[in-house]
Amino acid sequence: MSGCILRRSTVAGFLLLGGLFLVWEVIARGRWSSGQLPSISEVAGRLLNSDARNLLVGELLATARLSLFGFTVGGLAGIALGLAHGLYPAVRQTTGMFVEGLRPLPTVALIPLGLLFLGMDESLNVAITAFACCWPAFVGTRDAVRGVSPILLETARGLGLKPGRIARHVILPAIVPEILTGLRIGLGIALAVEVSLEMVVSTRGIGALAMTAAFSGRTADLYAAIVLVGLLGFMFNKGFIMLQRMAVRRYGLSAGGRA
Incomplete structure (x- = not known):
């Protein structure tokens, strides 16, 4: 059915x-x-043209690489910070105000600061993308750890389980679904921020190519770039769902939400 x-x-x-x-x-x-709106056949023609396709795909791969790099850095940082805030009240009380002040900061506000310290380099894109997608992972991890039932932990300790087995059989199944949900949200944010940065401060990537096409009146190239960004986002999402399902099967976890 x-x-x-x-x-x-x-x-x-x-x-x-x-x-x-x-x-x-x-x-x-x-x-x-x-x-200003090319036909589908014109856009498809640009995607099928070998020279244009090689250019578009090359820039798209550059965007994908930087997006995934920034996502990885930001995701790991968010998980580490979330674990610290969830497990250690002293850390949460000491740094909570600072973190909550940074979290709503718009990523575009960091561009001038990033240019000052990093210049117009790929490290700028990675740093700002990591900052943007850090917070969904942080919130998901922090709330998941704080949501683990103390009764479950006390019961596990009462049964004589060692800390390693408690982490594997009690804490991990409780927190991983929410962490994966936060990471999935962060992956979409990483792509959006990376493309936006390319439109503003980069000369490489599908975002920069789209802006160049728009200014030069090459509307077919512009729409082809937009279509490819949409396909890349779709592939990112589907790929992450596959990894999420593998984790569910491997560790016997709850899926934590549907695709």
Whole structure:
């Protein structure tokens, strides 16, 4: 039954996408088109052209690399900080005000500071992307650790379980689902921030290519870049879901939410 529903939803999704593409093509070829919207066939032609495709894919891979690098750094930092705040009240009381002051800070506000210390280098993109996607991992980890039932911990200790087994069989199943949810949110943020940074301060990446195409009037290249960013985000999400399911099967955890 669930498989049938899944197939129907997949077919419905493809039909909706096809319908949107059809409307796009009709509008682009209609007399009311302003010329700022290329047809689907033009965009597809750019993606199928070997020279344009190599350029677009090369810039997209640069974006993917920096996004994943920043996500990894920020995710690990967020998990470490979340564990410290969740496990040690003294750390939470000492640094809580400072952390809560940093958390709502817009990432764009860090660009001038990053330029001052790091210059227009890839390290700037990685640092700001890491800052942006650190916080979902931090919040998920902190709340998950603080949400572990003290009764479960006391029961485990009463049964004579050693700290390692308590961590493996009690704490880990309780916190990993929320950590994975925070990381999944952070991955989407990492891609969005990286593309935005490329549009503002970089000369490489799909964001920089999109801005160059927009300023030079190459609308087909611009829309091709947008389509590729959407596909990259889709692949990031699906790839993370696969890793999440592998973790669930490997460690016998709760999925912590559906795709």
